Amino acid sequence: MRSIRTYNAISQKGLVLFPEAQYKVDSVVGEPDAIMLRSHNLHQETFTDSVKAIARCGAGVNNIPVEECTKQGIVVFNTPGANANAVKELVLGGMLLASRNLLDAASFSQLLDTNLESGEFNKKVEGGKKKFVGSELAGKTLGVIGLGAIGANIAHAALALGMKVVGYDPVLSVEAAWRLSSDVERADNLPSLLARCDYVTLHVPANEHTKNMLNAENLEQAKRGLVLLNFARGSVVEEAAVLAELESDRIAKYVCDFPSPALMDRDDVILLPHLGASTGEAEDNCAEMAARQLMDFLENGNIQNSVNFPNLRLERSEGYRITFANDNVPAVLSGVLALLSEMNINVIDMLNKSRGEVAYTILDVADQPTDELLAAIEAFEHVSHVNTF
Secondary structure (H helix, E strand, O other): OEEEEOOOOOOOHHHOOOOOOEEEEOOOOOOOOEEOOOOOOOOOOOOOOOOEEEOOOOOOOOOOOOHHHHHOEEEEEOOOOOHHHHHEEEEEEEEHHHHHHHHHHHHHHOOOOOOOHHHHHHHHHHHHHHHHHHOOOOOOEEEEEEOOOHHHHHHHHHHHOEEEEEEEEEOOOOHHHHHHHOOOOEEEOOOHHHHHOOOOEEEOOOOOOOOOEEHHHHHHOOOOOOOEEOOHHHEEEEHHHHHHHHHHHOOEEEEEOOOOHHHHOOOEEOOOOOOOOOHHHHHHHHHHHHHHHHHHHHHHEEEEEEEEOOEOOOOOOOOOOOEEEEEEOOHHHHHHHHHHHHOOOOOEEEEEEEEEEEEEEEEEEOOOOOHHHHHHOOOOOOOEEEEEE
């Protein structure tokens, strides 16, 4: 029986996908085959040799020591796109909050004197609304930084609202490009996007490449009156630079899902408590995707939506399956295949792929692998984490 250790409150819609006869799933498993979590911080954890995979129910993996996991051969999964609709709707809400002064207008209405006569009360209402005149989104230009599942959804929603959309993504995948409407214009760099846009929203992961992605240097190029929305991570924006541009009125409003003390008590900042994926639907979608990915890996060796290993999937046919990881150096695969040939093992099907310094291979063979065969593959130079299914 395989075991899954859970952290955080994982949606039951995901957990019930694990067959009870084949999986033990709880928060106290001592030596799990895999870990499933949401926001729990694993950076101080020590992983037992039994752990083969970690699945994050969400897109960001900054709470997981990915580099260390790679060294230990632990495949780290995330669930890109599972919460895309939730974030998209929140970003649209953020734009409307900023453009129509909805928070201030709501506060004004709540503070109206209920003891006034009907006529005087209505007069206060009509007189007060003049202070909250806003602007419409239609006809404005939205800049989308990061055109993955979330960014693409937002771009398409903005087009449907009558906005113009400019996108920027230096690492746009072919798959993501196919999903993107041809009506989304492409910016060559951040300064050119910032100079053109009335609204800018960020949807990139938090890593060493995106830290302070928006900073003092490029924010100086922003169109005056910019509304900046950050529903990615706090670290992708240089906070001091944003505050400076708010003071200069170059940035008119900053809508942020990551509050900090420096951003508090400002009329030009709208703070939300990290609500990006906080819907029941998003939590269900993420848990279901994470569970399916873990089961496909533990039962078939397939890898989908990994952030540190190659993504590859081979349909099961006849025979038996062997998988192994190896350092991405020449002659490893040919050496293993030669070893199989020497042991008279027929390969039915095969898939191999590399990612950075790591390579991963799936082999379907005609005969059931013996302990001798598996040990011989594991002993091959640069090979590790041999499994059979």
